[in-house]
Amino acid sequence: MTSIQILLLNLLxxxxxxxxxxxxxxxxxxxxxxxxxxxxxxxxxxxxxxxSSLFDITTFLFLYYFLCPMLCGGATYLQLTDPSLQLQYVAxxxxxxxxxxxxxxxxxLHFLRTSKIPFFQSRASAPVIFITLVGIIAFxxxxxxxxxxxxxxxxxxxxxFVFLLLVVSLYMLLNSVAKYFxxxxxxxxx
Numbered sequence: 001m002t003s004i005q006i007l008l009l010n011l012l013x014x015x016x017x018x019x020x021x022x023x024x025x026x027x028x029x030x031x032x033x034x035x036x037x038x039x040x041x042x043x044x045x046x047x048x049x050x051x052s053s054l055f056d057i058t059t060f061l062f063l064y065y066f067l068c069p070m071l072c073g074g075a076t077y078l079q080l081t082d083p084s085l086q087l088q089y090v091a092x093x094x095x096x097x098x099x100x101x102x103x104x105x106x107x108x109l110h111f112l113r114t115s116k117i118p119f120f121q122s123r124a125s126a127p128v129i130f131i132t133l134v135g136i137i138a139f140x141x142x143x144x145x146x147x148x149x150x151x152x153x154x155x156x157x158x159x160x161f162v163f164l165l166l167v168v169s170l171y172m173l174l175n176s177v178a179k180y181f182x183x184x185x186x187x188x189x190x
Contacts, residue, residue: 001094013106016135019128048175052104055167096164100167103164110132115188
């Protein structure tokens with residue numbers, strides 16, 4: 001990703017984090033104070049970090065070996081000799097990577113903010129839901145407008161969003177399963 005794309009992701013994520021203090025908190029989470037320590041944070045990171053990496057690698061491989069070659073003459077980046085196709089390949093790859101990163105980065109907060117099932121058993125506050133929806137819609141829409149190239153982005157085929165929805169859904173499902181076992185083992189989420 002380019003520095004401008006990272007800046008956009010950080011802007012959205014930071015905006016979402018700014019509204020988190022106004023989020024709803026599950027009643028049982030406020031019954032007794034808990035300590036935060038490097039040990040619990042390490043356990044949390046070691047439990048949930050690899051899940052994120054697994055889906056990032058999956059997206060990376062899908063973009064590099066399937067989507068980009070399909071749209072750039074059937075070749076991977078290293079096989080391309082035409083500079084314009086190389087630029088197209090890079091823009092397609094970065095856009096796919098940008099969207100997967102943005103969607104998972106924003107949505108994972110809803111899954112890790114509660115030990116319950118998000119959206120059904122525990123709903124985030126209106127500001128958190130608003131920023132999430134506006135961010136996903138605005139940043140995804142950005143890839144469809146003419147100025148997308150200013151950010152190193154380009155329009156992706158609509159079928160990419162089937163892959164994206166599948167990856168994001170599986171990512172959230174696997175995090176929910178991991179969250180269940182994590183809470184069972186440590187008696188708290190973080």
